[in-house]
Amino acid sequence: MSKFVKLKKGFNINLAGVAKKRIVDSITPNVFALKPTDFNGIERPKLSVAEGDTVKAGSPLMFDKIRPEVKFTAPVSGEVVEIRRGDRRKLLEIKILPDQRIEYENFHKYTISAISTLSREDILKQLLPSGIWPRIIQRPYGVIANPADKPKAIFISTFDSHPLAPGFDFILKGEEQHFQTGLDILRRLTPGKVHLNIDSDAEVSPLFGSVTGVQVNKFSGPHPAGNVGVQIHHLDPINKGDIAWTISPYGVTQIGKLFLEGIYDASKIFALAGPPVKEPQYYKTFDGACIDQFINNGLSNDNVRIISGNALTGERISADGYLGYHDHLVTVLTEGNHSEFIGWILPTSKKLSFHRAFGLFSFMNRDERYDLDTNTYGEERAFVQTGVFERVTPMDILPTHLLKAIMAEDYDDMEALGIYEVIEEDLALCEFVDVSKHPIQSIVRDGIDLMLEG
Amino acid sequence: MKAIKDILDKQRPMFQRGGKYEKFYYLFEALETFMFTPDHTTGAKGVQVRDAIDLKRLMMTVVIAMIPCLLFGMWNVGHQHYIATGQVASFLEKFAIGCYVVIPMLLVSYTAGGVVEVIFAVIRKHPINEGFLVTGMLIPLILPPTIPLWQIALGTIFAVVIAKEAFGGTGMNVLNIAMTARAFLYFAYPGQMSGDVWTYMGDATPVEGYSGATALAVVYDTSVAGTNTVVSALGDSWYASLYDLKNLFFGAMPGSVGETSTLMVLLGAAILIATGVGSWKIIASVFGGALFMGYLFNAMGLNAYMAMPPHYHLVIGGLAFGAVFMATDPVTAAHTETGKWIYGFLIGVLTVIIRVVNPAYPEGIMLAVLLMNVFAPLIDFYVVQANKKRRLKRATI
Numbered sequence: 001m002s003k004f005v006k007l008k009k010g011f012n013i014n015l016a017g018v019a020k021k022r023i024v025d026s027i028t029p030n031v032f033a034l035k036p037t038d039f040n041g042i043e044r045p046k047l048s049v050a051e052g053d054t055v056k057a058g059s060p061l062m063f064d065k066i067r068p069e070v071k072f073t074a075p076v077s078g079e080v081v082e083i084r085r086g087d088r089r090k091l092l093e094i095k096i097l098p099d100q101r102i103e104y105e106n107f108h109k110y111t112i113s114a115i116s117t118l119s120r121e122d123i124l125k126q127l128l129p130s131g132i133w134p135r136i137i138q139r140p141y142g143v144i145a146n147p148a149d150k151p152k153a154i155f156i157s158t159f160d161s162h163p164l165a166p167g168f169d170f171i172l173k174g175e176e177q178h179f180q181t182g183l184d185i186l187r188r189l190t191p192g193k194v195h196l197n198i199d200s201d202a203e204v205s206p207l208f209g210s211v212t213g214v215q216v217n218k219f220s221g222p223h224p225a226g227n228v229g230v231q232i233h234h235l236d237p238i239n240k241g242d243i244a245w246t247i248s249p250y251g252v253t254q255i256g257k258l259f260l261e262g263i264y265d266a267s268k269i270f271a272l273a274g275p276p277v278k279e280p281q282y283y284k285t286f287d288g289a290c291i292d293q294f295i296n297n298g299l300s301n302d303n304v305r306i307i308s309g310n311a312l313t314g315e316r317i318s319a320d321g322y323l324g325y326h327d328h329l330v331t332v333l334t335e336g337n338h339s340e341f342i343g344w345i346l347p348t349s350k351k352l353s354f355h356r357a358f359g360l361f362s363f364m365n366r367d368e369r370y371d372l373d374t375n376t377y378g379e380e381r382a383f384v385q386t387g388v389f390e391r392v393t394p395m396d397i398l399p400t401h402l403l404k405a406i407m408a409e410d411y412d413d414m415e416a417l418g419i420y421e422v423i424e425e426d427l428a429l430c431e432f433v434d435v436s437k438h439p440i441q442s443i444v445r446d447g448i449d450l451m452l453e454g
Numbered sequence: 455m456k457a458i459k460d461i462l463d464k465q466r467p468m469f470q471r472g473g474k475y476e477k478f479y480y481l482f483e484a485l486e487t488f489m490f491t492p493d494h495t496t497g498a499k500g501v502q503v504r505d506a507i508d509l510k511r512l513m514m515t516v517v518i519a520m521i522p523c524l525l526f527g528m529w530n531v532g533h534q535h536y537i538a539t540g541q542v543a544s545f546l547e548k549f550a551i552g553c554y555v556v557i558p559m560l561l562v563s564y565t566a567g568g569v570v571e572v573i574f575a576v577i578r579k580h581p582i583n584e585g586f587l588v589t590g591m592l593i594p595l596i597l598p599p600t601i602p603l604w605q606i607a608l609g610t611i612f613a614v615v616i617a618k619e620a621f622g623g624t625g626m627n628v629l630n631i632a633m634t635a636r637a638f639l640y641f642a643y644p645g646q647m648s649g650d651v652w653t654y655m656g657d658a659t660p661v662e663g664y665s666g667a668t669a670l671a672v673v674y675d676t677s678v679a680g681t682n683t684v685v686s687a688l689g690d691s692w693y694a695s696l697y698d699l700k701n702l703f704f705g706a707m708p709g710s711v712g713e714t715s716t717l718m719v720l721l722g723a724a725i726l727i728a729t730g731v732g733s734w735k736i737i738a739s740v741f742g743g744a745l746f747m748g749y750l751f752n753a754m755g756l757n758a759y760m761a762m763p764p765h766y767h768l769v770i771g772g773l774a775f776g777a778v779f780m781a782t783d784p785v786t787a788a789h790t791e792t793g794k795w796i797y798g799f800l801i802g803v804l805t806v807i808i809r810v811v812n813p814a815y816p817e818g819i820m821l822a823v824l825l826m827n828v829f830a831p832l833i834d835f836y837v838v839q840a841n842k843k844r845r846l847k848r849a850t851i
Contacts, residue, residue, distance in 0.1 A: 013503065163503075239849035305495075307502050316498040333502060336495050341455045343491035344510040351506035356730045358515040360506055374495040378508020379487060382583055382625035385789045386512070387733065396845075400789060401838050416842040424500075431501045435509050436625075441500045 004200065005234045007221030009394040011354050011429055013163040015311060016369040017280045017332075019271035021170060025284035032076050032288040033093040034061050038325040039072070039134055041143025041452075045091050053080045057286075058105030058131055058264030061094045069147065073131030075266035075287035077103040093322065098286075109262035115184055123185055127255065130264045134325070135251030139232060139244045141448050142423035151245040153192035153236055156183075158208045158249050159199040161226030162310035162425075164273040166282065166328050168249040169205030171269040176207055178256030183214050185255050186247070197231045208249075221394065229426040233395045238420045250328065270323055274311075274332035275371040276300045285323070291330055292320040299332060305374050307331040312428040313441065336375025344378065351377065354392065354433040381436040392429040397421060399430050403440065406447030411454050419447055462486050480575040484582040512731060513584040519725035519732070520591055520712070520779060526705065527712040528552030531599045534653045534708050537693055540661035555654050556711055559594035559606055566607040567593075570614040574623065583624035585631075585785075586614070592632035592779060595712025596772065596820075597639070599654040601646050609635040609642075629827045630786045633776075633820055640820070648816070652708035665692045668708050669770040670809070670816040672697060677759035678813075684762040702769040713775035716768065723778040732782040735791065736798040740777035741768060743802020751810055759810045767806055776819035777801070786827040790837040797833055801826045 036045045044065040049055060055078065060071035078098040086092045108126055110118070124147050127133050136145040145151070158168055172179065187194050193215045198208050200218035208216070217235060219225045228246045238244055250268070257265045266287040273280040276299045283294055295306065307314035308324040311331050315324065323330060340346070347359035352370040356363045362370070389399040397418040405413035424441035431440035462485075468474045469482040486492075488510075496502050532548030567590050575582045593610055613635035618627045640647045650666035660666075667675070669688060676687035688697035696707055705715025713719070726732025748764025755761045768774060781787060781801050788797035801822045808818030815821060 015503075237845075237848060239845070241849075305502065311502045313500075314502055316502070331502070337493045339459070339490040339493045341458075341490055342488075344487070344508055345514055348506065352503075353506040355505065355507040355512075356728065357507055357511050358518050358729060359511065362506070372503040374502055374504075375491075376494040376496055376504045377491065377506045378504075378510065379492060379494065379581060381509045381581065382623060384509060384512075384585070384625045384784055386731075386784050387789070387791065387794075390791060396841065398790065398838060398841055401841075416845065417838070418845060428501060432503065433505045433507070435507050435512055437504065437508070439497065439500055 002215055003217040003235060005217065005219050005231075007219065007225045007230070007234075007394040009391055010222035010224055011392050011433070012161070012222045012366075013311065013352065013372075013432065014367065014369045015163040015273075015331075016275040016371045017273050017277050018164060018369070019166060019273040019280040019282055021282070023269055023282045023284050027283060027285065027293050028098075029285060029289040029291075029293050030097070031081065031095050031290045032074075032078075032098055032286060033095045033290065033322040034072060034074065034288055035093055035322060035324065036062065036072070036091045039144060041138075041141070047083065047091070047094070049080045049094070051080055051083055054078065055080060055096065056103045056105040057266060058107065060129065060131075062091070067146070069128045070133050070144065071129045071131060072134060073105070073129075073264055075131075096288075102286075104263040104265075107258055107262045107264065110259045112181065112260070115181060115259055118185070118188060120188060123188055126258065127185075130258050131266070132251060132254045132258060132264065135247055135254065137246045139229065139238050139246060139423070140242075140420035141452060143452070145245050149243050149245075151190050151192070151243045154186050154190050154194045154245045154247065155197065155228050155232050155235070156195065156214075156247055156249060156252060157197045157226055157228040157231055159197075159202065159226045160310075160328075161199075161223035162312055162329075163223075164271065164329060164331055165226075165310055166269075166271040167202075167205075168328075169207050171271075171282065171328060172207055172249055172253055175253045175256070176210070178253040178260065179207060179249065180211055181256035181260055182252035182254070183211055183256075185259060186252065187213055190245070192236075195231070195235055197228070197235075199226065224392075224394065224426060224429060227426050229422055230394055233397075233421055240415060240420065242420070248326070268323070268328065270328045270330060272298070272330045272332070276304050276334050277332050287323065287325060289323045290320055291317070291323055294330070295319060295332070301334060303335045303337070305333050305335050307333065311372070312432060313425045334371070334373040336373035336377075338375065354388070354429075355435075376437055378435075378437055380438065383436055383438065386435055388433050388435070389427075389430040392433055393427065395421065395426070399427055399440075402447075403427075403430075403443055406443055406450070409450060411450070414447055414451065419451055423448065459490060462489065477576055480579070480581050481572055484572075484575075510584045510587075513587045515729050515731045516588045516726065516779070517591055519722040519729075520588075520595065522718040522721040523595060523712040523715065523775065523779075524556070524591070526715045526718040527595060528556045530706055530714055531555050531654050531711060533706055535656065535658070537696075538653045538655060538660045538664050538666070539658040541658075551654070551656075555599050556594060558603055559597065559599075559601070559711070560591065562603045562606045563593045563610050564590040566610040567614050570611055570619070574619045578623070580623070585624040589614070589631045593635050595779075596632060596636050596710045596775070598647065598651040598709075599711050600651045601639070605639055605643055605646060609639040612638045625785055627785055628831075629824055630780050630783050633780055633823050633827075636820055637824060652710070663692045666708055668816070669697050669702060673759055673762065673766075673770065674813075674816055677757045680758060682758065684758050684766070687758075688766075699766070699769070702766070710772060710775075713772040716774045719774040719778050726778065726782065732778065733784075733787065733794050733798075735794040736782050736787055737777050739795050739798030740773070740781050740802040740805075743799035743804075744768060744773055744777075744806050745802070746799070747803045747806035751806065767809070771809070771817050772819045773802075773805055776805070776823055780819070780823045781826070786830065788830040788833045788837075790834050792840075793830070793833040793837045797826055797830055800829070 055074040084093040138145040200220040349361040353360040402417040532551035536543040617634035751760035804822035805818035
């Protein structure tokens with residue numbers, strides 16, 4: 001039985017520089033990298049390769065000693081040129097110099113009819129070493145799923161409501177068969193349902209409109225309507241002891257390809273967007289691509305920040321950084337390292353605000369696209385409760401009280417107030433609108449870490 | 455602008471770690487960020503863009519919302535002065551008297567509180583919080599114009615130290631700071647806080663027949679005497695139509711500096727609600743609570759005060775001002791949305807109960823707000839508990 005959920009609370013951050021719907025595939029990055037820091041829930045990463053080794057796409061690069069059957073694999077074939085470590089030998093990047101022609105590791109190839117009779121064991125045997133498994137994220141906590149678990153349901157959000165986020169229907173165009181096969185595989189991993197959540201405010205794409213065997217739910221409303229955590233809350237919320245899995249539509253098509261074609265295909269279309277980008281558009285490459293070639297001279301100014309991911313939950317990378325494992329977007333923003341004379345009170349309609357306090361006029365023009373920079377627009381201050389967090393959190397959760405419970409390290413309260421139902425991205429808007437400029441997302445992660453340890 | 459920036463940049467090393475005045479870094483920082491918004495950027499992980507709001511702008515919005523009350527209050531101080539002394543004066547003359555009386559009150563309140571803030575910021579090594587921008591303005595507005603300036607200083611210092619800093623500073627206080635200042639002065643110096651203190655006389659002598667009694671006092675005395683209805687007693691004041699309903703709403707009457715005009719308070723409320731800074735739920739529920747209790751007393755009708763038409767409660771005394779500027783203080787109010795309804799409603803109810811039933815205190819809003827400040831966490835506790843229970847219930851299904 002499909003559900004329709006209309007969300008009222010939330011806020012769309014309309015950034016300028018939306019990617020035009022065209023795909024450029026003529027750029028070949030010089031180097032690719034797998035970043036162990038992209039994954040939550042790895043405890044003791046161990047390398048499977050050394051510098052100088054040659055690998056194929058889908059060859060294991062590393063694994064977690066706690067769960068060695070889950071492999072993290074190479075997105076492209078080539079030579080491992082550098083293994084970069086940070087402080088205390090923390091593994092940061094495994095860099096690969098790509099071959100001209102990608103060679104693929106051979107996985108088992110199934111026919112469509114064979115797939116319907118696959119056992120859970122067969123599926124895991126194929127999935128775990130492929131490199132796709134880390135795309136399956138467990139709720140609570142937003143960590144890589146444990147293959148031994150039988151989740152109560154699997155949730156897939158088919159749309160991303162974050163600022164400038166690309167549409168999955170666009171970047172996965174023509175992948176209908178892989179997508180459906182991926183869903184068929186996932187169905188066999190849960191005794192419950194597979195939920196496919198689509199955006200009811202947009203046209204239904206053929207990719208998601210004609211699927212079978214899953215429950216299709218519709219969501220309407222501003223961001224964070226596309227966040228899978230918010231969707232789960234309204235469909236089948238996570239209670240203590242529950243385990244659910246989530247996966248992106250990209251991961252679903254990858255699974256389909258793995259079983260139908262027997263390869264780990266990490267090719268990926270990402271959007272390069274943001275106000276300073278002269279030609280915001282889509283590029284076809286592979287996971288972990290070095291982004292310098294794409295950015296090369298394409299910006300209208302030098303004082304920029306490059307972000308793998310979106311402007312709410314992304315991570316700053318250097319100009320020769322790498323596209324993150326979970327990201328389909330590179331956002332470029334102008335750095336806000338400027339001060340402004342009495343800027344704290346000047347009336348303005350150029351700055352975006354969820355609030356309507358004196359002089360902030362952006363609320364009068366909600367559809368305008370804004371050229372936001374990275375300035376904090378104020379300093380960190382004591383926690384003053386204005387009730388604004390509640391207005392951007394479309395869940396029956398009291399964010400302020402949950403955050404306080406985390407800061408007080410009160411396990412019982414964290415649990416009672418809904419720590420199982422949120423990860424960083426679900427409260428990212430709270431961080432954006434916060435008057436006192438607190439690092440809300442990192443507080444949420446601290447809370448999750450406490451729960452994981454406790 | 456560049457010149458000012460350069461001067462500030464030049465001074466900065468003196469205030470930074472190892473500098474001559476490193477202790478006063480946060481004072482320097484407060485001044486600097488007041489002039490120029492800082493060039494801070496967001497962290498590497500987490501949100502990369504931030505909302506244009508900050509605490510300074512939020513607090514200034516409240517200050518702006520109070521300006522109608524302040525300006526009206528300044529005029530009214532002069533107006534009452536000339537009525538009481540029986541002189542005819544122009545608008546500007548009245549306003550000048552008001553400036554002469556009110557501006558020193560403002561300066562003393564801001565200076566006394568500001569010094570305490572700076573001392574605590576230096577000792578505790580934290581930035582100076584902007585909350586005092588609002589408190590410093592609120593305090594003079596809820597005091598009588600005749601109060602000695604040293605009492606304002608003392609009351610402000612007491613409130614900031616005991617009601618705020620002792621609890622850990624901005625955002626941590628349980629009691630509304632301005633109301634604490636008023637309560638302290640009320641109990642410590644009743645002579646200057648009650649009785650014939652509501653009209654500034656200066657050196658002049660009042661005209662014959664003058665009475666300095668506020669509307670609340672008139673109502674109370676009438677009720678005790680029991681010979682008249684409240685409405686006719688109010689209509690029968692010493693100065694023509696001083697306390698008829700129209701003027702009670704407009705506010706050209708004796709009282710604390712900024713609280714007499716319901717009209718100006720509503721203008722402030724409009725600003726607070728339109729900007730989303732003040733909770734309309736609290737404002738509406740305080741008024742609702744007061745009306746509810748007013749009607750309940752009407753039904754009982756044991757004395758003239760109880761029989762007073764309930765809407766009079768909204769325009770006499772400081773209820774409107776308290777509802778809009780005191781009860782809505784986000785730190786000391788209930789934090790949950792459901793809690794705000796209960797919190798506001800009980801403030802309204804308690805204000806009217808204290809006014810009507812308690813002979814010791816003519817004004818109830820002060821104690822009602824302080825009392826509900828104390829109970830706000832309890833209200834929140836039950837609302838939060840209900841949220842937890844919903845979650846728990848879900849789990850067992």
